[in-house]
Amino acid sequence: MKLRNLVGQRFKERPADCVIDSHALMIRGGYMKGVGSGIFSEYPILRRVTRKIENIIREEMERIGGQEVMFPVVMPAQLWKESGRFESVGKELVRFKDRSDTDLVLGMTHEEAAVQLVREYGRSYQQYPFMIYQFQRKFRDEARPRAGMIRVREFTMKDAYSFHTSRKDLEEYYAKCLEAYRRIFRRVGIPQVEVVASDSGMMGGNVSHEFMLLTDAGEDSVVVCGSCDYRANLEAVDEPAACGRSAGAALEGVCPCCGSRSLSIRRGIEVGNIFQLGTKYTESMNMRYINESGAAEYPVMGCYGIGIGRLAASVCEARHDNRGPVWPISIAPWEVHLCCLRPDDGETREISDTLYQKLQSEGIEVIYDDRNKIQAGEMFADADLIGAPVRVIVSPRNTKDGVVEIVARDSAHMDNQMRKKVPVGRAFSEVCDLRRKLWSDGEMYDEGQRKNF
Secondary structure, eight states: OBGGGOOSOOOSSOOTTOOSHHHHHHHHTTSEEEEETTEEEEOHHHHHHHHHHHHHHHHHHHHTTEEEOOOOSEEEHHHHHHHTHHHHSOTTSOEEEOTTOOEEEEOSOOHHHHHHHHTTTTOBGGGOSEEEEEEEEEEOOOSSOBTTTTBOSEEEEEEEEEEESSHHHHHHHHHHHHHHHHHHHHHTTOTTOEEEEOOOGGGOOSEEEEEEEEOTTOSEEEEEESSSSOEEEGGGTTSBOTTSSBSGGGGGTOOTTTOOSOEEEEEEEEEEEEEEEETHHHHHTTOOEEOTTSOEEOOEEEEEEEEHHHHHHHHHHHSBOSSSBOOOTTTOSOSEEEEESOTTSHHHHHHHHHHHHHHHHTTOOEEEEOOSSOOHHHHHHHHHHHTOSEEEEEOHHHHHTTEEEEEESSGGGGTTOSEEEEEGGGHHHHHHHHHHHHHHHHTOSOGGGGGGO
16 A cells, blocks of 8 residues: 555644543544534545454454344334333434334344344244354444543444343353453453443443453543452442442442442543343344243343444553554554655665555555655654554665664563664565564464464
């Protein structure tokens, strides 16, 4: 990909309406553009990031037996009336009528659609358990959209729904999903995400957990114990703690698990959630199966969500400096950023073009900046905003010495050296070695990809 052909603009100034760094950097870097309150269009650079996130999630969902489906964005209101949520959910749910005066809703979540899809299929215990998932645009009329992709009205969500014949089976699968989520967050570059007990809210069910990235930019308040693993959303401290004891003591500064007074309140961004729904939807929507004894029962459900744009923004929030995002190689828009300084110099152009073609031929993702009449500072500023983990700089000064410069966006991966000059003949192998190191150190690949590095 040639940078001069990349749709989207990059600029220096921080937009005045950006309250957190990730929002400012993604606007400045040409990742997205506001269309309306809480509504964004995504430029190609962000689509490359989110597509990689989706593929990682897809691999992990299918590893635990998920099957991909697609539900409609617009649904008959009758489905939501069956579940009771047409009346119980507030203004977040957009309700409207079509030309035939039929009540419709815009999907903000898809539990009803999931039950409608499989209630005829799941009539025998022999069909269970199973899990279906999708990637879908959703619209939720948030009262106060803010912080770029962190709180929006229109967004892409991965939502999954599992169906079981017993609560025990649901609990076992729920644990598998929890571990799958841990792998997802590790692979996208934020292994520090905390699992937090949460309030099920309008989703229903008795057990739910959120996955929180602890950061000052977060909107949620998380109670954290410094002496044990107790974590809870402040809204859920009245719920039973994971240790089985009442969590109400947390309101008084006492950990409900270990009894210590080392609780603190941190801010966090919710990057995922999972719920044990029970029979809330299958019972209200009359989904039944025949068990081994010939009796009719309601399946037990779980659901599991991740907001794709929010996850991308959260990674940017956790991994950036004052120059731009420091993307992990697993979701970086490109693995290598090749800068050709002075492409009007014949030798510089030839070395750059040859390296670009060789990287492409080996399947390495590279963005090539060969723009004429641009200052080095502007070229490097654009590269910082794009945030590729490996940068290669070819310039007339270096080519005279027979070298090119390799720069790691994260200096920790070059033995604490930001810059390294290597002979032109070794440039390709050095780039490949650094790329391999970045993938290996982060363990950001699926086991099946190990052979590729």
